[in-house]
Amino acid sequence: MASLGELERAVMDLLWAGHEAATANTLRDLLAQDSAAVDGNAGHQGKDLAVTTVLTVLSRLEKKGLVERERGTRPHRYQAVSSRADHTAELMHEVLGSAPDREAVLARFIGSVTEGEAATLRKLLGYN
Amino acid sequence: MASLGELERAVMDLLWAGHEAATANTLRDLLAQDSAAVDGNAGHQGKDLAVTTVLTVLSRLEKKGLVERERGTRPHRYQAVSSRADHTAELMHEVLGSAPDREAVLARFIGSVTEGEAATLRKLLGYN
């Protein structure tokens, strides 16, 4: 239920970028950043969307619980509820799910992780 | 691109069950199993679907690359291309993606894993 469309993801990317810096974005900010992304960026094309389009997407993201909106200030301020890393990790858990074969899944998962990441994981799992 | 609908997942569950046993399922098999699932099973309701419905779903799953169909035999035989565990692990990697913050994601992910699973992971990662 937490899958994102292409544009939704693009918007979340902008909001996530601001999440680190605890930035509260206005619609204008987002549109500006989006246009700026035209240069260089391979992923999303800065398609010069209508403002209402982005607004709609923001509303949908809010309904999905991914975005929080400050309604007090006049240009409302939008921000990601959680960091991209948190969100992604949550998604991973969702995918892993409550299958009866969780451990088998983890085994396969670990099997195809880079050595560097394996090292990171060892560190994270603590020294037994 | 590999997200499944409710019915698609139900069908995959049947096929995955057969995957272990290297069983090649015919449409009849699947329908029978599905009806059988009416008893007890909490998840999917054995809704007594039309045969064509299941066929359609199987075709879509085939197009998605999740199901392989033997066209030689007359009642075609359907089977999951990979085990559920493999598929799920793959999905997890897909979610983890090629983000620049892969390690951060892994950190969050590990943070919310049960102790039993953590132990499993340690084992899988080798004694370091």
Add this chain to the structure above:
DNA sequence: CCCTATTTCTACGTTACGTAGAAAACTACT
């Protein structure tokens, strides 16, 4: 009080999915 920026409402096109009828292809039985 009026203009402009912002937000809300409403809506349309596309695609994925659940669902299945009609028809075609094939098997089997007489």
Add this chain to the structure above:
DNA sequence: AGTAGTTTTCTACGTAACGTAGAAATAGGG
């Protein structure tokens, strides 16, 4: 071979999600 039953293909419709945006309502600023 002819007919009946089974299996597969083709086509299609309804719903929901998402990209997209116009029209209208709202709120500040001068």
